[in-house]
Every structure is written in structure tokens, then in C-alpha cells.
Amino acid sequence: MPDIETSLDGAGLRVAVVVARFNHLITRRLLDGCQARLAELGCESVDVAWVPGVFEIPITARVAAESGRYAAVIALGVVIRGGTPHFDYVCRGVTDGVGAVAQSTRVPVAFGVLTTEDAEQALDRAALPGEPGCNKGAEAAEAAVEMARLLGQLEKGS
Secondary structure, three states: OOOOOOOOOOOOOEEEEEEEOOOHHHHHHHHHHHHHHHHHOOOOEEEEEEEOOHHHHHHHHHHHHHOOOOOEEEEEEEEEOOOOOHHHHHHHHHHHHHHHHHHHHOOOEEEEEEEEOOHHHHHHOEOOOOOOOOEHHHHHHHHHHHHHHHHHHHHHOO
């Protein structure tokens, strides 16, 4: 089997971004990084759906994916560990839920949900240009475009 070339060419792709309002300071930075990277990759059609928290991401991602309007969906949010098991339940719910959406709809869903010990770690992973750290929203944008192109190639049988 020959290697299938992947691409970061977002031209012509329509992408949905589902972003949680909870921890808005950090999720806004993730979204900014995501939107900037999508623009750099040539995506001109990006719809953003804000949801209350990360637990609401999977159902919203499912509706977007099942709509047939999007080549990819990007999930952005932040869960910061607290002193209760709530962190584990929420992380499991969003992780399993997003994975199930991608599996059942065959639409790539890039996972840009941070799961951190504290706000400082989250800010390091939502860095803006010129700041130390990375922006996981930008990384999720790349994954979404690459997977949309790869799945498109696989479906064509090339």
C-alpha cells in the first residue's frame, strides 16, 4: 500500500469549533489560537458554537458532525483539577463523548480540551504569540484540517 499524503491545506473546508465558556479566559485564548491557525491554513468558513462547559461539548459536536455541513469539528475547553472526583468524571465524559462522535459520524473531531492540575498549566497550553508555551487550540486546528484531508483521500481510494 503506498503512503497516503496528508495536507494542511484548509482551502474549501468548512469547520465547526465547539468551545466551552467555563474558564473563559483560557478558552478564549484557545479559540484565538485555533482561529488564527485555521486562517493561516486557508480555512475561510469557520463557525463557532459556545457551550456552557466541556460536558456539553460532545452533544454539540455530534449535532455539528451529523449536519453534513462540516469537514471537521474542533472541541475546545479546559478542566482544572480540584479537590473532588468531579475532575475525573468530567474529563472522562468529554473524552469518551468526543471520541464517540468521531467514531459514529466519521467526521474528524480534534480534541483541544485541556485537562490540567492548575490554571498556570492551562495558561501555558493556551499561550498567545510571543508568550512562552504552546496553544493547543492551534494544534487542534492543524489536526482537524489534516484529518479532514486524510479521510477525504481514504474515501476516494487514492
